[in-house]
Amino acid sequence: MSAEPLPSTPTVHRVSLKNADRRTGYIMILPAGVVIAAVTLFPIVYSVIMSLNNINLTENGYQMSFVGLHNYSVLIHAGLFWQSVWFTVYYALVTVVVELILGMLIALAINNVQRLKNVSIVVMLIPWSLITVISAQMWRYIYSGVYGVLNYVLQSLHIIGQPVTWLGTPVSSVIAMMIADIWKTTPFVVIILLSGLQMIPQEYYEASYIDGANRWQSFWSITFPSLRGSIALAALFRILQAFGVFDLPFVLTGGGPDNATESLAMLGEQSLFSNLHFGIGSAIAVSTVILVLGVSLIFLSAFRSMVEGDAQ
Numbered sequence: 001m002s003a004e005p006l007p008s009t010p011t012v013h014r015v016s017l018k019n020a021d022r023r024t025g026y027i028m029i030l031p032a033g034v035v036i037a038a039v040t041l042f043p044i045v046y047s048v049i050m051s052l053n054n055i056n057l058t059e060n061g062y063q064m065s066f067v068g069l070h071n072y073s074v075l076i077h078a079g080l081f082w083q084s085v086w087f088t089v090y091y092a093l094v095t096v097v098v099e100l101i102l103g104m105l106i107a108l109a110i111n112n113v114q115r116l117k118n119v120s121i122v123v124m125l126i127p128w129s130l131i132t133v134i135s136a137q138m139w140r141y142i143y144s145g146v147y148g149v150l151n152y153v154l155q156s157l158h159i160i161g162q163p164v165t166w167l168g169t170p171v172s173s174v175i176a177m178m179i180a181d182i183w184k185t186t187p188f189v190v191i192i193l194l195s196g197l198q199m200i201p202q203e204y205y206e207a208s209y210i211d212g213a214n215r216w217q218s219f220w221s222i223t224f225p226s227l228r229g230s231i232a233l234a235a236l237f238r239i240l241q242a243f244g245v246f247d248l249p250f251v252l253t254g255g256g257p258d259n260a261t262e263s264l265a266m267l268g269e270q271s272l273f274s275n276l277h278f279g280i281g282s283a284i285a286v287s288t289v290i291l292v293l294g295v296s297l298i299f300l301s302a303f304r305s306m307v308e309g310d311a312q
Contacts, residue, residue: 044289047282047285047286048282048286049064050064050278050279050282051071051072051279051282051283051285051286052066052067052068052069052071052279053065053066053067053279054066054067054070054071054279055278055279057276062278067279071279071280071282071283072283072287074280074283075280075283075284075287080259080262080267081267081284083259083262084259084262084263084264084266084267085264085291087174087260087261087262087263088242088243088245088263088264088288088291089291089295091174091177091178091181091242091245091263092239092242092243092245092295094178095178095181095182095185095238095242096235096238096239096242098178098182099182099185099186099188099189099238100189100231100234100235100238102182102186102189103186103188103189103190103192103193103234104189104193104227104231106124106186106190107189107190107193107194107197108197108223110124110190110194111194111197111198121191121194124187124190125187125191127183127184127186127187128184128185128187128188130184132184132247132248132251133247133251135180135183135184135248136180136247136248136250136251136252137251139176139179139180139183139252140167140251140252143166143167143176143252145163145164145165145166145167145168146163148163148166150166151163151164151166167252167253167257168257169257170257170258170260170261171260173253173256173257173260173261174260174261176252176253177248177249177252177253177261180248180252181242181245181248184248185238185241188234188237188238189234189238192230192233192234192237193227193230193231193234195230196226196227196229196230196231197223197227199226200222200223200226200227204222204226205218205222208221208222228303232299232300232303235299236296236299236300239292239295239296239299240292240296243264243288243291243292243295244265244288244292245263245265246263246265246266246269249261249262249263249266250266250269255270264284264287264288264291265288267284268281268284268285268288269281271284
């Protein structure tokens with residue numbers, strides 16, 4: 001009975017080199033991993049710990065006393081919390097849906113432009129490049145009931161007879177804030193969808209035209225299925241950003257009127273830094289993270305089911 005041949009020396013050498021390269025890679029990314037854990041994971045874990053404690057300020061700092069889920073119970077029975085949840089949810093859903101529709105239309109228009117395509121992209125990116133605080137202040141001037149540009153234009157066109165305080169009522173302030181957000185963040189969606197459009201082979205469209213398909217049919221049979229990954233990516237990023245909106249309502253409306261535009265991020269900031277309720281503020285932050293994760297998982301599951309259904 002002959003013995004099995006031992007692995008050749010080159011094979012053993014290649015395996016050892018791969019293991020050495022793997023260890024070297026782990027060592028090189030270790031500092032970055034430590035930094036990420038320090039600036040990301042540690043604050044998240046510590047926020048969870050704070051949300052389970054009652055925190056009192058002392059002369060030497062602060063003192064924590066464990067209260068379990070008491071802070072979350074306070075939130076569940078607080079009407080202001082649920083008002084902020086409701087506003088954040090429908091604000092995120094409305095703005096993301098509108099941005100996806102407008103982003104698709106603008107991306108298709110730019111993709112079909114033969115001349116000045118680069119100029120169109122640069123002009124479109126101007127709103128997105130502005131700092132949110134600056135754009136929010138600009139929109140605050142536009143919506144002003146005293147010297148606002150919007151009232152001047154509408155009165156010049158005889159659409160309204162007298163100036164309107166656009167940020168003075170709950171309904172109009174919410175709509176005004178949504179318009180400002182859509183104006184600023186739609187270019188982000190356009191860039192992602194435009195990148196996806198440019199990756200679609202033109203041969204697909206040529207074949208569909210030969211088969212007699214019109215532009216609408218080509219869109220639903222070629223463009224939209226090919227862009228599902230880009231649409232999912234843009235929607236996911238925008239959902240994460242919309243649920244954490246803070247600077248826009250903080251500058252534009254201050255959360256008013258009557259807390260109509262107070263997002264969860266603003267409510268958490270007010271509890272933490274204005275009222276110094278660190279336990280409740282941390283509970284708001286943790287609840288926001290859980291809400292965002294839940295909505296993101298639902299969206300990804302629905303998108304995966306839609307893709308798998310079409311594949312079958």
